[in-house]
Amino acid sequence: MPKDMLTIGAFARACRLSPKALRLYDELDLLRPAHVDPHSGYRYYSAAQLERARLVAWLRRLGMPLARIREVCALGPADAAHEIRAYWGRVEAETAARRDLAAFLVDHLTDTPRKDTTMLELRYFAHSDRGRVRPANQDTAYAGARLLAVADGYGPAGAPASSAAVEALRVLETEELRPLHEAGDVLNVLEDAVRGATEAVRDATDGSRDDGTTLTALLWTGSRLALVHIGDSRAYLLREGALFRITHDHTMVQSMIDEGRLTPEEATAHPQRTLLLKALGTAAPELRLHDAAPGDRYLLCSDGLCGVVPDARIRTVLTSAASPDEATRTLIAEANDAGGPDNVSCVVADVVETGG
Secondary structure (H helix, E strand, C coil), X not given: CCCCEEEHHHHHHHHCCCHHHHHHHHHCCCCCCCEECCCCCCEEEEHHHHHHHHHHHHHHHHCCCHHHHHHHHCCXXXXXXXXXXXXXXXXXXXXXXXXXXXXXHXXXXXXXXXXXXXXXXXXXXEEEECCCCCCCCCEEEEECCCEEEEEEEECCCHHHHHHHHHHHHHHHHCCCCCCCCCHHHHHHHHHHHHHHHHHHHHHHHCCCCCCEECEEEEEECCCEEEEEXXXXXXXXXXXXXXXXXXXXXXXXXHHHHHCCCCCHHHHCCCCCCCCECCCECCECXXXXXXXXXXXXXXXXXXXXXXXXXXXXXXXXHHHHCCCHHHHHHHHHHHHHHCCCCCCEEEEEEEEEECCC
16 A cells, blocks of 8 residues: 555545445546555545545535535635535525425325314505606506406516516406315416416517516415415515515526525625516416415515515504505505605505404
């Protein structure tokens, strides 16, 4: 054995990698041995390789793919740390999406009946405003007994696109839904309506890739709200005084936040903060269910509101406004007082007991 070298077995014990893994990493040019005996083929490693080997082992425990590990190992410490942070941010975002799906599947498969039989309904209000800067309003906002929706159009045909998307969904106001406990059927009904909305947008824009719309909508089933979301319009829930954002922006800056490349504070001034990664028809939208409770207040809004009015101020307005009408008009006024740089649309709906 060469002087100051470790056999593959001794090296494996020192770095917590198996000899089998070390042989694989040799073949993949990820961790080459320092010396290979030309006659026996035995692999030998130097003590100086332990740090890299341990890094590889730790990254494998994170679940990082080998190709990404090779890239990280080629970087200096600071850049490697940045890449690991970005990778883990993406993992957490993907895990959160799978967690929501898992929770839905557990509820669906166990089919646990709701314990309370309180009859609920929505009280709602919608309004859209051109803002202080834009020459035209490309937003569409709608609120009805069963459907709440906001769409934010873009491109020369942005206004027809957003209007077509929401108008296509209005079939849900009269659509007969399956029994409420059949959660999957409710989502299927919503998914079918979204397909119709996608086709309507394509017709309205003549298939142009430069025109389109976001879509964030809630379908009321009597005890639950089924959510469809794609783009950077948002849905919020105010429950017991706490404000929760229940959608995830499909934008370039949000992906950079998820990956740890930007902080939320840096994102507010980023030159690409309005660049969409997804819009209706370009990718599959998010679909999921939310259980409703008496006293809940929901807000749907275009980025003309959340882009200029902080969440803390949105919470204050939603908490203090006596009615959906007052909340909607106050939020739009707040956006315009902040300069009104974009069209601003809001839908506010309260979950109340029937007859309350």
